[in-house]
Amino acid sequence: MKKKKLLAGLGLILLFLTLVGFFLTLVIGPVKTSVFDLLEALKSQGKYQDIFLQLRLPRALLSFLVGASLGLAGAILQGYFRNSLADPFILGSSSGAALGAVLAGELGLKLTLPGFSSSGLMALITSLALVTAVYLISERRRFRTSEALLLTGIAAGALSSAFTSFLIFRRPDAYEQAVFWLLGSFSLAGWSQVLVLLPYVLLALVAACFLAPQMNLLSLGDEVAASLGCPVKSIRRIFLFLSTLLAALSVSVAGIIGFVGLITPHTIRLLIGPDHRRLFFYSAWAGGVFLLYSDFLARTIFSPAEIPVGVITAAFGAPFFIYLLNRRGAREV
DSSP: OHHHHHHHHHHHHHHHHHHHHHHHHHHOSSSOOOHHHHHHHHTTOSTTHHIIIIIIHHHHHHHHHHHHHHHHHHHHHHHHHTOTTOOTTTTSHHHHHHHHHHHHHHHTOOOOBTTBOHHHHHHHHHHHHHHHHHHHHHTSGGGOSHHHHHHHHHHHHHHHHHHHHHHHHHOGGGHHHHHHHHHOOOTTOOHHHHHHHHHHHHHHHHHHHHTHHHHHHHTTOHHHHHHTTOOHHHHHHHHHHHHHHHHHHHHHHHOOOOSHHHHHHHHHHHHHOSOHHHHHHHHHHHHHHHHHHHHHHHHHTTTTSOOOHHHHHHHHHHHHHHHHHHHHHHHHO
């Protein structure tokens, strides 16, 4: 009964924060608008209709979806590695995406798909390719461990970052584009990106929640999970694919945004426990709320100027995460 009340209370808090966050994002911006202007726009009237429905609303939705993607991916990987310090970019997906985005500018690629620029499409491809290579290397007969996958991902990410820095050094004019990918931004958000990301987030969330009992078994150790009937290798591949896809898609539409996939699953786990049947859903929701407010601050603090959203998430995320670690450490003493 206590657990149900806790979950209900958390759900109400997140719902309230979600509604308030969308309201603030729609009403407040560089162009001064009011609640009455918003109501007129919802009636398909008023001079600010395009601002509300074509600029602010898709941006709010995209920031929420990206936050949900990163929150869910972080929860999956923390369960996968049985380490609460794991995050969605630990296997090099972010570094691979940044390399692809900068490389697209270097090569002058003009390939696009609905919802993706040439840089975004290249970021998605290189991110998925890098993590696939990391997995295949770590699957060699002598190295089939989670530690091998983790260390290979760190090495591959460092190598990708080195190539990215080299490309930026060769082309100083690409610096502004590199900042977008390395620090994250929703300045180019539109309905096309929202429509691209939405089905993947929903399908990944449904799949993760459906397979959550298997993740609970994996948290007991591979040998125990296998003895209880869990197809360990197949389940691990599915979860790795889901987390990589979510991280890669997020980076391809908004750049690298740190700490969302690290602190939100960790915080939710401290609040409701390690049961992934609930952890996946609430981590995704909390990630969406956190990034929604972070983007709101990024575009309003120095309005009309805008700062990268990654700066905001780091400014709030790093101290808060240190606090959580110290609090947990004090409890263990």
